[in-house]
Amino acid sequence: MSASNEIRIVRIYDAPLKAVWDAWTDPAQTAQWWGPRGFTLTTHSKDLRTGGSWDYTMHGPDGTDYPNKTHYLEVEPLAKLVYDHGASDDRPPMFRVTVLFSEVEGKTHMDMCMSLPTAEAAAQTRKFVRKAGGNATWDRLAEYLAKRLMDQERFVINRSFDAPLATMFDMWTKPAHFSRWLAPTGFDMRFIRADIRTGGSSMYSMSSPAFTMYGRAHYEEVRSPDRLVYTQQFCDEHKNIARHPMAPTWPETMRTTVDLTAEGPDRTRVTVTSEVVGQATAEELATFLDGRAGMTQGWTGSFDKLDAVLAGGV
Template identity: 35%
Template sequence: MPLIAQENQIIESRVLRAPREIVFRMFTEAEHVSHWWGPRGFRTHTTLMEVRPGGLWTHTMIGPDGTEYPNEVRYEIVDAPEKLVYEHINDPLFRATITFTEKGAQETEILFVMDFLDVRLRNAVAERGAVEGLQDTLARFEEVLSTYTGEEFVLIRELNAPRELVYRSWTEPDRLEKWFGPAGTKLIVKRADIREGGHFVYGMQLPDGNTMWGRWTFRDLTPFSRIVLVTSFVDENEQPIAPPMVKDFPVEMLST
């Protein structure tokens, strides 16, 4: 049975076609959240995301007209991949409980409950569009998840070079500029923060003069042994965008 909201609550649920571990991960990693958090037309910029009890999530939602809405969240419970509980500690004050329930190997039900101090505050927030905003947010989340396939593409090539040199060629911008990208393109390095959790933001200048922008988010950098990164598309201002090429191209790709 659907959960009936109390007078001081806003509740939304949705069944998503993705495994629970993937749903939870895309809900708790900043590079994923930036693609879907907020109502339609909004962008979200995260400055801090510490998904642990007592950790903070500091982010700014940017409306279609450029208005910025600062948000600060403190996590209370992080029970991966089943449950998140956090306090929204700036205006408006509320407590959010998000549960992730398996509905099969490839489906997950997400239940999002917002608890306010009283019905007056709940109604004031609802009048400002919070109900529709939450519905929009979960709809966008579902759209992003729909690009997930779980399929792997494996490419192996043996190189006549020392392992250390190959590793440096992937992690040093001046070396990347000499080879990365299809023939006829030029790599433009905008930002190079080569560390775990850091970002490498680059442009791929095409022969016709147009430039496609991308971003790597480093998950693992084990010197001379292993690189794990997430590739996503951004604009020149580093804001996430849909893939500009093939319609069904993944929004993000995990590479090892």
């Protein structure tokens, strides 16, 4: 249980411990994923040891530079990092970070805690990080590891909700709940057919004032209470495969994996992973990669609606 002045982030990465540690500590690798989507990173110097420091600049997509200086208080290789984050030559550190790394069945468990002076400062930082898209940093790490280790291009997004695991599973697998929040902002979703079980399928429509689009899904795995895997295609009203009406070069078939993890009796973390299925042209793959920022925005809007549904009672 985190204290009121702490922000805790827990992730499980499908990668060996050393690969995750190296991604965190090798400047060349860190530059591939550190920061919100659209940001880039320049490391000026890095001395990874207790008492050492990391001097770097984050470059925002609008061209704004954000100088940062990290001071390492503890460095235990493959196990622990403790550092003060967010300082610069004219600014004290924003908070202290403790990151614990451990191996769990061949995967890597990352437990990160950001400690701030007060509960109010923690609340303000949560809002700032969320508005800036900073939580996508840890999703980008998952994407980077998938590409580096398995040569797989993926989109990953995480979000934690104040709801029990069983409730969250229902929100993803019962059409009456699912259709209330999944559609992009400005769209209404309606299931034409729904058989959400392993081997089942569904067809649905998403409508806005401007147009209606149709989709179909095949459920490869539905495992209560923590996992859902399905492939998805756009189609016409007669179930024939079609392309996204606003993105004709979007890949034909996508696979979405939803993993649900209990973070407490009344809190659940949702991890959504999307990847291209089957043969895709270079143009289609580029469209998918270029679309990850938009996917983050779309899922964030859907998750905001899910938060509202949960707050209103299920």
